Amino acid sequence: MRTRQAMPIDDVEPGSRLAVSLCDVGGRVLVPAGAELTDRLLEALRRRGIDELVVEREAVIDHEALAALRARIDQRLARRFRQAGDGLETRLLYQAVHDFCLEHEA
């Protein structure tokens, strides 16, 4: 599975692939999505003043990191739900928000 990640251009590993086409202010594509970011290309982009790129990442499921994220979300939501009781509807809301946070923060 592939994911995308925005990162400072200086942190981009040469050989990564661009996840979103890079356009100038007029909307012209400078570098298409999927292009390999070679050393030369990265240098050229730096010279144009570009400081951040969205690159493709192979998602390696890191079970430990995922468990830690779940725990952080649970902790945050447990605080917000501390007076919400354990009714079925409240638990369904909790679960929907938990899944949403997990998807957006993973």
Place this chain on the structure above:
Amino acid sequence: MSRLNADDVLGRLRQLPALPTVVVELLASFGDDDVDIGGLSRLIARDQGLATRLLRVANSSFYGLSGKVATINDAIAVLGFSAVRSMVLAVGVNGAFPAGQCPGFDRQAYVRHGVGVGLAARTLARQAGRNAELAFTGGILHDIGVLVLATCFPQAYGEALAYRERHDCLPIVAERDIVGLDHAAVGGLLADAWLFPAALRAALAAHHAPAESTADQPADLIHVADAIAHALGLAGSLDEMVQPVDRTAWHRLGLDQQKIAAVLPQVVAGLDEACLVFSA
């Protein structure tokens, strides 16, 4: 300090400057789609603050028409009458309560939470085939009772906020214990004093006890939207607290986990822009 009763609140509300004429006219026409748009446009144009604000909103990226809306008539034509009505109402009513000196009250968090509830209620309303603009306006104004307390009774409300923090209880519990009235009751008094239509009154007065309202009123939508906004932490405050979701409201809206999941991204996506539009 002695606790407040309904007469104290009503007495203080009577001392406030009158609402702008256009807001009063819009309130009277709420829920009525057969209104004179030309007359509305002239009323808005006479209120320079509202006119400027409406044009700024109409030209904001929230509506995707940056720089193209030049007149009030254009704004109404482009945004739609109901969108203009809800914007003018929300801004006009919130604007009636200027910044006060209430210790512990965070007006920015108040606006962000209200806008979050408005967006969630609007999305839930569309999902349920209900009046989306009414839900949106009701959502933005649902906690107006808080604003009344914080600006008209800053000392008492500040004590309630401190009590809430000390006991980590729900805000309505602290308000009843310290002020004597909770913000939903105060919202109901305001709605009566300012002759709000019944649907808007229900959004303000019954959102913490929606089962006491009827299924055709927006209290169910606002109640669930309130829980969603607090669950997402949209106000950005560490003290945010979800109150138990009312079973009657949930079932009357035909909700399930998937339907809630479909609402969440739309609320989060629209929040920042809508906050710019509606912040006081």
